[in-house]
Amino acid sequence: MPESLWYKNAVFYEVYVRAFFDSDGDGNGDLNGLTQKLDYLQSLGVDCLWLLPIYPSPLKDDGYDISDYTGIHPDYGTLADFKNLLEAAHARHIRLIMDLVLNHSSDQHPWFQAARSDRNSPFRDYYVWSDSDKKYDQARIIFVDTEKSNWTWDEAAGQYFWHRFYSSQPDLNFDNPAVRAEFLRIMRFWLDLGVDGFRVDAVPYLFEREDTNCENLPETHAFLKEIRRYVDKNYPGRILLCEANQWPEDVRTYLGDGDEFQLAFHFPLMPRIFMGLRRADSVPIEWALTHTPSIPENCQWCTFLRNHDELTLEMVTEEERQWMWEQYAPEARMRLNLGIRRRLAPLLDNDPRKIGLAFSLLFTLPGSPIIYYGDEIGMGDDLQLPDRNGVRTPLQWDAGLNAGFSSARSIYSPVIGVAPYDPERVNVETSRSTNGSLWSRIQAMIAIRKSHPALCCGDLAWLDCGLPAVAAYLRRGSREHMLMVHNLSAVPQMIDCVLPEDFHGKIVDLLTSQAMGKTQGRLLLSIQPYEYRWLSIA
Ligand code: BGC
Numbered sequence: 001m002p003e004s005l006w007y008k009n010a011v012f013y014e015v016y017v018r019a020f021f022d023s024d025g026d027g028n029g030d031l032n033g034l035t036q037k038l039d040y041l042q043s044l045g046v047d048c049l050w051l052l053p054i055y056p057s058p059l060k061d062d063g064y065d066i067s068d069y070t071g072i073h074p075d076y077g078t079l080a081d082f083k084n085l086l087e088a089a090h091a092r093h094i095r096l097i098m099d100l101v102l103n104h105s106s107d108q109h110p111w112f113q114a115a116r117s118d119r120n121s122p123f124r125d126y127y128v129w130s131d132s133d134k135k136y137d138q139a140r141i142i143f144v145d146t147e148k149s150n151w152t153w154d155e156a157a158g159q160y161f162w163h164r165f166y167s168s169q170p171d172l173n174f175d176n177p178a179v180r181a182e183f184l185r186i187m188r189f190w191l192d193l194g195v196d197g198f199r200v201d202a203v204p205y206l207f208e209r210e211d212t213n214c215e216n217l218p219e220t221h222a223f224l225k226e227i228r229r230y231v232d233k234n235y236p237g238r239i240l241l242c243e244a245n246q247w248p249e250d251v252r253t254y255l256g257d258g259d260e261f262q263l264a265f266h267f268p269l270m271p272r273i274f275m276g277l278r279r280a281d282s283v284p285i286e287w288a289l290t291h292t293p294s295i296p297e298n299c300q301w302c303t304f305l306r307n308h309d310e311l312t313l314e315m316v317t318e319e320e321r322q323w324m325w326e327q328y329a330p331e332a333r334m335r336l337n338l339g340i341r342r343r344l345a346p347l348l349d350n351d352p353r354k355i356g357l358a359f360s361l362l363f364t365l366p367g368s369p370i371i372y373y374g375d376e377i378g379m380g381d382d383l384q385l386p387d388r389n390g391v392r393t394p395l396q397w398d399a400g401l402n403a404g405f406s407s408a409r410s411i412y413s414p415v416i417g418v419a420p421y422d423p424e425r426v427n428v429e430t431s432r433s434t435n436g437s438l439w440s441r442i443q444a445m446i447a448i449r450k451s452h453p454a455l456c457c458g459d460l461a462w463l464d465c466g467l468p469a470v471a472a473y474l475r476r477g478s479r480e481h482m483l484m485v486h487n488l489s490a491v492p493q494m495i496d497c498v499l500p501e502d503f504h505g506k507i508v509d510l511l512t513s514q515a516m517g518k519t520q521g522r523l524l525l526s527i528q529p530y531e532y533r534w535l536s537i538a
Contacts, residue, residue, distance in 0.1 A: 009456035010047035012370040022406035031077040045446035060168040065106035100198035128162035139214040197239035258296030280489035282471035301367035310339030345378040353530035360532035380421025
């Protein structure tokens, strides 16, 4: 595969810098802390870091409310620290992408301050104003637990302003060419420093049009294509990753003809992995993939299990949502907006078999996988913290003070203190040095994935074994075929099924390196509860 398509087979790692490692003892993780821990990420097999917003911000939405797009939040360090991080990451062949928040700024941004205080300011038209709060009433509210309307009255401005997220995040007006030009300038700033691209936040909502739901509008696509042309022309090989929490056919439109985003998160697949596991039924997972449209050759899905937000249930039916809430968020405090504010390990009962299985699906289904920091050691969450903060606690490095995260007396967030997720039991040091630990299994899966290109880019076909609890699929590569088998249930399964003709040959179990004889045209396998097998057939 040409180097320019590196993202098609990359393992991404999502970093919340504040939580990662505190290098200067002020209680906040910082850029230098991340730089110091790059060896850790390299040893896991990470190819690309995605940094949550690190810009100056009043932190009303943890940095997704930006008050200066080309600066660094003082808690995180300086621009010089950032350059140093980038250089150190590149020296280890680790790429780095940043969050680019187009849709809105902070209300503390000088643009908004100028806009609200003077109707004649050139910045007034940077935002979306109205004398009435009835415009665009078909647009849904996203943060339903907090916001009652997408309009908020601004006393200083004497008008309502439009916002799709918190009212501290006024939407920018993309109909204004000056706003569009600002973002090309902002992108240029970071791309000139050498960043490898952007995870572009909240892309469906850039434009507003009456009588629509104000999502996925043609104008939005046109602007995104313009951004892509700009990146391709001036910075070939850099990537744009799309955050559009939408149904497959709508997300697909963000890839265009290979001329919009290179990558898009696969939102519909994620909840169905959890559904499949809890129901011991492969149908939801298969459904998500069979309803995934094909994508251009130069594009790839980004698959994930969890991230810094609530586990979103926007891409399931109402009935499925209620079921997911009952199963995975039985207490009201576990729910947030249309989702579940819990981490991977607690969701999966802290059962190493289920967590390993979920990662196995992540690493063997089509797409470039993203690991959310801390999930590689099975970190827990803190439901006492508000909003999404419970899944943003300090990374647990060891069993020492502040879990080895910081030497400060007081840190930005409590470390998870309660068994079984406390640092005595869950930490990087122990997980890394223990054979068979979650961390070691993930590291091994990543290494195997990298040496078997069929797992990245091979075709996917489901193998019908007549066993609903078994998710078995074939990945056909140019030189090698792979057969992935997952037992989603708590009982052993006996598999006996016919294999396609081109799947005849010697079987090797890649996770144990054991030769298993020849297929003879059939797969005969007994598989333990929540076990997964990666078989190469050649
Ligand atoms: C981010 C959230 C953020 C929101 C508003 C999202 O999609 O992932 O964390 O609150 O955008 O910027």
